[in-house]
Amino acid sequence: MGRRQAREKALQAMFQIDVGKSDPEQALNYADGVELANKDNDFARSLVFGTLAHIEVLDEVISRLSKDWQIDRMPNVDLNIMRLALFEMLHVQGIPPGASINEAVELAKKYGGEDSAKFINGILGKVAEKPADYMVLKT
Secondary structure, X not given: OHHHHHHHHHHHHXXXXXXXXXXXXXXXXXXXXXXXXXXXXXXXXXXXXXXXXXXXXXXXXXXXXXXXXXXXXXXXXHHHHHHHHHHHHXXXXXXXXXXXXXXXXXXXXXXXXXXXXXXXXXXXXXXXXXXXXXXXXXX
């Protein structure tokens, strides 16, 4: 359950950073409220800082794959779930893409809207089909 909680903490921090313009360190300190093991806290931090380091490229991938949806019109929760999952899928070794997608869908069911899980699953599934197509977008 540790990595799931770490992903939740990362999502909460990303939301604070994106919507509240919070400092990443401050957002991570205030996110969740659940004490995580050091390795899970480190995982949450790596997701947040890695996502922020690659955010323009991640947004480009999302924009390219989301037909009829402009990125600036997407719900912030959905957008940040996809950013985190895409970073994990494209840049974190040792995690199967299916696990990243499943975790993102679970976050969408908990925090997103009625159609969030389906939308997020569709976008991430396209990347999982041909991840090499999106690896060239690395910064």
